[in-house]
Amino acid sequence: MKNVKCGREVNFGEYGGAEYFFYDINNDGKLEILSYQGPGVFGAGIFKNNKTISPFIPKTVSVSAFSCDGKRLWTWGLPNPPDDHYISHSYEACIAAADIDDDGIIEIVIADGDRVVILDGRTGHEKNTVKLPYDNFYIVQCAGEKTADNEAAIVIKNGEGGYDGWHYGEPVIGLNSRLEMIWGPLGITGGGHHILALDLNKDGRNEFLIGYCAVSLDGKILWTLDVVDTLKFDSSSQHVDYTDIFMSPDGKLFFSIAGSDKIFLADESGKTFFAKEDIHCQGTAIGQFAENNDFQIALYNSPNGPMVLHDKNGNEIWRKATERRWPLGPGKGWEKNRMHRNRPIVKLSGDDKKQWIAYADGGWPWGMDGKGEISLEFEVPVNSKPFDRPENIPDTLRRDDLGGSFGLKAADLNNDGKDEAIIYNRRFLWIFSI
Numbered sequence: 001m002k003n004v005k006c007g008r009e010v011n012f013g014e015y016g017g018a019e020y021f022f023y024d025i026n027n028d029g030k031l032e033i034l035s036y037q038g039p040g041v042f043g044a045g046i047f048k049n050n051k052t053i054s055p056f057i058p059k060t061v062s063v064s065a066f067s068c069d070g071k072r073l074w075t076w077g078l079p080n081p082p083d084d085h086y087i088s089h090s091y092e093a094c095i096a097a098a099d100i101d102d103d104g105i106i107e108i109v110i111a112d113g114d115r116v117v118i119l120d121g122r123t124g125h126e127k128n129t130v131k132l133p134y135d136n137f138y139i140v141q142c143a144g145e146k147t148a149d150n151e152a153a154i155v156i157k158n159g160e161g162g163y164d165g166w167h168y169g170e171p172v173i174g175l176n177s178r179l180e181m182i183w184g185p186l187g188i189t190g191g192g193h194h195i196l197a198l199d200l201n202k203d204g205r206n207e208f209l210i211g212y213c214a215v216s217l218d219g220k221i222l223w224t225l226d227v228v229d230t231l232k233f234d235s236s237s238q239h240v241d242y243t244d245i246f247m248s249p250d251g252k253l254f255f256s257i258a259g260s261d262k263i264f265l266a267d268e269s270g271k272t273f274f275a276k277e278d279i280h281c282q283g284t285a286i287g288q289f290a291e292n293n294d295f296q297i298a299l300y301n302s303p304n305g306p307m308v309l310h311d312k313n314g315n316e317i318w319r320k321a322t323e324r325r326w327p328l329g330p331g332k333g334w335e336k337n338r339m340h341r342n343r344p345i346v347k348l349s350g351d352d353k354k355q356w357i358a359y360a361d362g363g364w365p366w367g368m369d370g371k372g373e374i375s376l377e378f379e380v381p382v383n384s385k386p387f388d389r390p391e392n393i394p395d396t397l398r399r400d401d402l403g404g405s406f407g408l409k410a411a412d413l414n415n416d417g418k419d420e421a422i423i424y425n426r427r428f429l430w431i432f433s434i
Contacts, residue, residue, distance in 0.1 A: 002350065002367075002434070004421070006379045007414070008069075010429040014079045015064040015072060018088035018403065020424055022411040023097040025065060025106045025121030030415050032073065033066040033429070034108065037080050040091035041160045042401075043113045044136035052396060058086035061112055063095065065124060068413045068431075074124030076108075076117075082427070085390055089401045090138065090159050092342050093194040097121060098142035100153040101177040111140035111156050116179065130179040132156070134163050137173075141195035143206055143217055151217035153177040155208050159193045167235040169193075172210060174219050183219030189230050190259065192240035193342050200253070200268045211240045212257070214270060223270035225257075237261055241302075242343055246286040246295050254312075256286035256297040263299045265312060274314030279306075283344040287355045290317070290370030298357040300345045303338050307345070307357065307368060318372040324363035327380045333389030337399040346408050348376070348421050350434040358421065360408035362400070365423055376434070378421065383428050 010033070017035035025032045038061035042048060048057045062077030080086055096109045106121035114135040118128040139159040147153045152174030162170045169192050171185030190211030200207045200214050201222070208215040212225040224230060241258045248254065257264040258281040265273040265286075282302030289296050289309065296317065299308040305322035324330075324339075344361035356367030356376045364384065367376025386404060399405055403426040410419040413431050421432040 008431040010070040014082040016427045019091040035064045040088045056087035093139040227272040256284040258284040285347040287347045320372040328385040331386035336395035
């Protein structure tokens with residue numbers, strides 16, 4: 001068992017968010033922290049007009065930037081009252097950051113339903129905003145490179161139910177650096193909840209990986225995963241929930257795709273190595289979890305497990321229950337509120353190159369190794385004690401949508417060249433060097 005001490009605690013106070021993003025926003029060579037307060041996909045009319053959800057929609061949308069030592073750099077918008085347990089879901093892709101217009105300045109791009117907002121990363125000042133055709137655009141990604149007028153510097157999409165005949169996760173649109181719509185709206189197979197930007201074909205330029213499709217900067221679909229039948233595809237039950245990336249020693253990219261009803265392993269050309277059905281394939285991580293030179297594919301079934309590990313040929317290595325641990329108690333009144341994070345598992349790496357499948361879909365996070373044993377634990381800070389459920393929150397709402405649990409990411413916040421484990425809630429963030 002490896003027990004890791006907390007290296008740093010950041011107290012965000014009233015500026016803490018439903019989600020945190022890590023980017024170098026001022027070109028100082030260090031990552032900063034962006035705190036997002038907003039509804040996520042629940043800001044769309046089909047959700048915020050729901051009588052159960054509407055009382056808990058946040059009063060405002062705001063983004064705050066912090067240095068990694070907790071100093072607040074700027075805030076855009078007004079923060080919500082700190083005791084307001086607002087609802088937010090699918091917030092993991094509401095913000096992206098890049099130099100979108102080649103001016104040497106990092107821009108913060110906010111997907112805010114019926115508009116996209118551009119902030120100056122140095123100051124938080126609003127540089128631009130543009131209205132979008134619907135109010136359900138909450139998934140965004142930047143190309144991350146210089147783009148032409150007919151190429152998408154920004155791709156933004158719906159991540160849930162659609163309007164006007166659009167299916168789940170549709171449509172997708174491409175905006176150039178001036179925020180002009182230059183392609184779309186498109187229906188892209190399996191669009192789901194996030195977008196990746198990376199060089200898939202080794203041409204020196206990025207493409208977008210959206211759902212099961214590779215999309216060029218000018219909006220052309222380059223390939224669709226070879227086992228996906230687009231004519232029989234059900235977007236509501238077969239969309240991509242999460243995609244993780246592994247690069248082999250020879251530079252080849254592999255993708256593990258949690259596709260709702262199946263887990264896939266594919267490569268950068270869209271070739272599928274296996275596709276296996278499971279309960280609800282919500283989260284995935286691909287890495288060298290076992291004590292050999294190969295990689296394995298981890299799957300988490302939402303909302304209650306199990307965790308499953310496959311080898312690269314699709315053979316099941318093990319299937320394990322996932323326990324929810326509440327070392328400081330679970331908080332009162334939450335017994336009937338289920339969990340459902342869009343990113344429930346994360347790959348973590350230690351100093352000795354050992355890797356774990358880290359779990360964060362309820363309770364204090366932990367790490368499971370390639371043997372299926374929980375062998376990574378994190379010190380439990382006093383300030384991580386969960387709050388009791390307010391009386392006005394119904395059983396039908398998800399606990400993590402209301403800030404009643406913990407998130408987990410990996411990023412190099414210490415600027416030492418190695419990722420740390422970052423555990424957080426809506427008030428605090430804790431950094432652990434593994």
